[in-house]
Amino acid sequence: MPEPIIAFDAVTYTYAGTDEPALHEISFEIQPGEYVAILGLNGAGKTTLGLCVNGVIPTMLGGELEGTVTVGGLDVSEYPVREMSKLVGVVFDNPEFQMSQMSVAEEVALGLENAGVPYEEMKRIIPDTLELVGLAGFEERSPLGLSGGQQQRLAIAAVLAMKPQILIMDEPTSNLDPIGKQEVFDMAARLNSERGMTVIVIEHEVEVMARYADRVIVLDGGRVIMNGTPQEIFSRVEELAALKLRVPEAAELATILRTEYGDWDGPVPITTEPAVAAVNDLLGATRD
Numbered sequence: 047m048p049e050p051i052i053a054f055d056a057v058t059y060t061y062a063g064t065d066e067p068a069l070h071e072i073s074f075e076i077q078p079g080e081y082v083a084i085l086g087l088n089g090a091g092k093t094t095l096g097l098c099v100n101g102v103i104p105t106m107l108g109g110e111l112e113g114t115v116t117v118g119g120l121d122v123s124e125y126p127v128r129e130m131s132k133l134v135g136v137v138f139d140n141p142e143f144q145m146s147q148m149s150v151a152e153e154v155a156l157g158l159e160n161a162g163v164p165y166e167e168m169k170r171i172i173p174d175t176l177e178l179v180g181l182a183g184f185e186e187r188s189p190l191g192l193s194g195g196q197q198q199r200l201a202i203a204a205v206l207a208m209k210p211q212i213l214i215m216d217e218p219t220s221n222l223d224p225i226g227k228q229e230v231f232d233m234a235a236r237l238n239s240e241r242g243m244t245v246i247v248i249e250h251e252v253e254v255m256a257r258y259a260d261r262v263i264v265l266d267g268g269r270v271i272m273n274g275t276p277q278e279i280f281s282r283v284e285e286l287a288a289l290k291l292r293v294p295e296a297a298e299l300a301t302i303l304r305t306e307y308g309d310w311d312g313p314v315p316i317t318t319e320p321a322v323a324a325v326n327d328l329l330g331a332t333r334d
């Protein structure tokens with residue numbers, strides 16, 4: 047087993063000016079190259095957890111952090127966020143572009159300039175990064191003229207230009223139409239499978255997570271209450287429903303069919319293809 051790229055060890059965090067911790071006794075590890083989905087209701091602590099990984103907590107936000115968060119072997123409380131941003135890129139739901147008169151290339155250049163990357167190197171990194179997110183040739187365009195999905199991919203390019211090993215996406219598609227959502231998730235899956243990037247997605251789109259994630263971590267009230275493969279987690283349909291969390295429709299359908307028609311061999315389907323196969327089996331059994 048390689049060294050984990052992210053390790054939370056008994057982390058309890060309380061925001062400055064509040065009494066109740068937003069995270070309680072959180073421990074888990076993420077291996078390099080894993081694609082991890084974080085699920086939970088509003089206020090469960092998902093964003094707070096993400097901010098611990100890039101060191102904004104505690105370095106910028108203060109508050110009280112107990113336990114340790116180790117990222118790439120570094121204790122996040124001991125390094126400035128600027129340093130951590132070389133390791134961890136974070137993208138939020140609503141990309142905000144710095145200045146309306148800037149071009150796509152200038153948006154990507156901004157972080158590189160701040161990091162003191164030489165101009166000659168920037169000229170190479172910018173087109174490479176735009177290529178990576180499917181925006182090759184968009185250098186001179188205005189970000190404001192792009193579709194929602196393209197804007198979000200540009201925001202991702204801006205963090206990828208720093209060559210982080212970890213990409214955190216906090217509800218990256220909540221403002222996108224279905225095509226934009228698909229573009230962003232396809233791209234994240236490619237970065238993960240082809241480049242071996244560690245991807246953490248905070249997301250309510252359970253169908254997508256059932257398809258792409260290696261692991262699902264469920265937060266409730268600031269605690270990790272489930273941590274397993276999508277198959278393990280999304281099979282727990284009743285428990286997730288009791289927590290008011292969505293489950294993939296395939297798993298929901300399978301649960302209803304099981305109640306109506308009794309059990310079948312094999313695991314609960316969590317994506318469409320195995321659900322269709324299970325329904326076919328049932329229909330076959332009914333016809334016989």
Ligand SMILES: Nc1ncnc2c1ncn2[C@@H]1O[C@H](COP(=O)(O)OP(=O)(O)OP(=O)(O)O)[C@@H](O)[C@H]1O
Nearest residue numbers: 061062064068086087088089090091092093094095
């Ligand atoms: N800057 C802050 N100061 C004080 N409390 C905060 C701050 N940010 C979040 N909290 C509190 O911490 C808890 C966890 O919030 P967090 O935003 O991490 O949850 P979340 O799961 O990301 O929710 P959402 O899905 O709504 O984004 C909530 O009780 C929230 O009110």
